[in-house]
Amino acid sequence: MIETLKQSQEAIKEIKELTGWTNSRLATKIGVFRGSLNKIESGATSNTPQDSTMAKLDAELERVKRVHG
Numbered sequence: 001m002i003e004t005l006k007q008s009q010e011a012i013k014e015i016k017e018l019t020g021w022t023n024s025r026l027a028t029k030i031g032v033f034r035g036s037l038n039k040i041e042s043g044a045t046s047n048t049p050q051d052s053t054m055a056k057l058d059a060e061l062e063r064v065k066r067v068h069g
Contacts, residue, residue, distance in 0.1 A: 002054040002061075005040065005047070011057045012041045018068040030056040 002008055015026055023041065027034040032053055039045045040053075049057075
């Protein structure tokens with residue numbers, strides 16, 4: 001389970017590496033704002049992402065690993 005900003009950043013990176021998706025595509029896929037995803041990825045926020053965002057990233061990472069892993 002993703003629980004930290006660092007884990008969220010790593011999940012975004014891994015999903016994008018496995019799929020070739022942009023932040024825009026990933027944000028649309030998991031249902032969050034692209035700006036939020038950009039802030040998480042770049043570390044422009046020191047706040048831990050919302051639990052719902054981390055859960056969405058976690059679920060998408062697991063799905064992508066099954067399909068592309």
